[in-house]
Amino acid sequence: DSVDIPPVNLTADHLLDGLLTAEFSYRSCRSRYEFASYHKRSSHKPSPYLLSKLRKQEALQKRCGPGTAAHKAALRRLESGEGAATGRVEDGDCRYLVSIGFRGLGNRMLAVASAFLYAVLTERVLLVHWGKGAAGLFCEPFPGATWLLPRAGKRSPLGNLDRYDGESKESLGNILQSGAVVGASADGNVSWASPRPPPYVYLHLAGGYGFHDKLFYCGEHQRLLRGVPWLLMRTDSYLVPGLFLTPPFRGELEAMFPEKDATFHHLGRYLFHPSNAVWRAVTSYHRPNLAGASRRVVGIQIRVFQKKQPPRQVLDQLLSCVRGERLLPDQVAAATNDAVLVTSLSPWYHERIRAEYGGRVAGGVHQPSHEGEQRWGDAAHDAKALAEMYLLSTCDVLVTSGFSTFGYVAQGLAGRRPWVMPRPSPWEEWAEGQAPAEPPCRRAPSVEPCFHSPSYYDCAARRDVELDKVAPYIRRCVDVSWGIQLV
Numbered sequence: 001d002s003v004d005i006p007p008v009n010l011t012a013d014h015l016l017d018g019l020l021t022a023e024f025s026y027r028s029c030r031s032r033y034e035f036a037s038y039h040k041r042s043s044h045k046p047s048p049y050l051l052s053k054l055r056k057q058e059a060l061q062k063r064c065g066p067g068t069a070a071h072k073a074a075l076r077r078l079e080s081g082e083g084a085a086t087g088r089v090e091d092g093d094c095r096y097l098v099s100i101g102f103r104g105l106g107n108r109m110l111a112v113a114s115a116f117l118y119a120v121l122t123e124r125v126l127l128v129h130w131g132k133g134a135a136g137l138f139c140e141p142f143p144g145a146t147w148l149l150p151r152a153g154k155r156s157p158l159g160n161l162d163r164y165d166g167e168s169k170e171s172l173g174n175i176l177q178s179g180a181v182v183g184a185s186a187d188g189n190v191s192w193a194s195p196r197p198p199p200y201v202y203l204h205l206a207g208g209y210g211f212h213d214k215l216f217y218c219g220e221h222q223r224l225l226r227g228v229p230w231l232l233m234r235t236d237s238y239l240v241p242g243l244f245l246t247p248p249f250r251g252e253l254e255a256m257f258p259e260k261d262a263t264f265h266h267l268g269r270y271l272f273h274p275s276n277a278v279w280r281a282v283t284s285y286h287r288p289n290l291a292g293a294s295r296r297v298v299g300i301q302i303r304v305f306q307k308k309q310p311p312r313q314v315l316d317q318l319l320s321c322v323r324g325e326r327l328l329p330d331q332v333a334a335a336t337n338d339a340v341l342v343t344s345l346s347p348w349y350h351e352r353i354r355a356e357y358g359g360r361v362a363g364g365v366h367q368p369s370h371e372g373e374q375r376w377g378d379a380a381h382d383a384k385a386l387a388e389m390y391l392l393s394t395c396d397v398l399v400t401s402g403f404s405t406f407g408y409v410a411q412g413l414a415g416r417r418p419w420v421m422p423r424p425s426p427w428e429e430w431a432e433g434q435a436p437a438e439p440p441c442r443r444a445p446s447v448e449p450c451f452h453s454p455s456y457y458d459c460a461a462r463r464d465v466e467l468d469k470v471a472p473y474i475r476r477c478v479d480v481s482w483g484i485q486l487v
Ligand code: GDP
Pocket: 103, 104, 105, 106, 107, 108, 302, 303, 304, 343, 344, 345, 369, 371, 373, 374, 375, 381, 382, 384, 385, 388, 403, 404, 405, 406, 407
């Protein structure tokens, strides 16, 4: 335990086929080196092109990240309102993307993964504002650099990031309607009205965003944004399918991800490494409860919103899914060595599932925590959530609640297509007497998260289109009818 090297010789397995560099010490972040021993070997290999882009991004983060002269200079220009040194982007200039997190941890992780990919595509340095308490949950992903946004003074544009919303005058949508951009509706060539682009632009990409903010997904507007030194992005969604639909990015993304359905699987395993404390919680729970040579673990994620009276329909839905898909033995089966992991805010489902299956699965029915209700800005609460996403990701079979980004992260890390139980809507439980979902669950077509708020607007054609007809690898989600998913 005292030596600062992994306990075994490093192999391609430990570094996830080249996704991870060996530039971090084992002691500083054990999960980087131990993830592989808790997960089955992935059938998806990252492409050499993706690996080269990751190494390039790491070099950029090191050259331009906080603490460098380049970062100091860029910050000074931002805070003095100067903007780009000239109207053009110079080669040596560093440009930045600040990701502003909000909502639950699953939402924030999908937002960071999306922002990271956008940063790679646009050669920007990613800086993350996790929101209260969450920064310490993860190891740094880039060697020799921090991805955390340094604290800024109140008067800095980076000072009070929570104030940005769809009404902000610095948002792309409002800028486009303000006269600061010319040519917006003429020949498709848009440009800044003034000789210099603004020092920063806020990208409002949160659910319910408007038409002009959604022009983010247009090639012409991406060209406009190139010259802006700082972009601030607020989203709670997995934007990646939208980036595949943005013309200047498509070719690049197809080259990076020949297997489109493994995009988040690679991004998530590259970026997110639980800090040692969280990882200790994962492994110390896993060892006595879920580990075992021939053990098959069925992971069940039940997302509920109301504290009192967890809906009975969700239990019925789950049991009928498990029976219908034969996910657990119908009777006591001596030959199997199954275990069940339940994650939920409520303890009730675990009790009911244990009453039903406890006698039939040799490995037992387990629930690591039941927090009662979702809490905000509580680091210990978020740490439990993260540990449980990782525990779920070690399971052999997954049953998840539709609409839930918590489940999306687990399935993506695992590389396992879940059985998804549909919900009536993102924020509602099943109402008393409402007809149950039929079928109770459906197999997701891929392990990719669903993008809940895509833009249907085709910028070149200047009209809305059916997104699932645009590319063969984009489909409607099984759980969210208006969402899209990479397959
Ligand atoms: P979503 O709201 O389902 O899309 O997932 P998020 O992760 O964004 O937000 C839900 C939050 O509620 C989580 O981050 C946790 O803080 C909490 N939560 C929900 N379900 C669970 C659970 O099964 N276990 C734990 N520990 N926390 C949960």
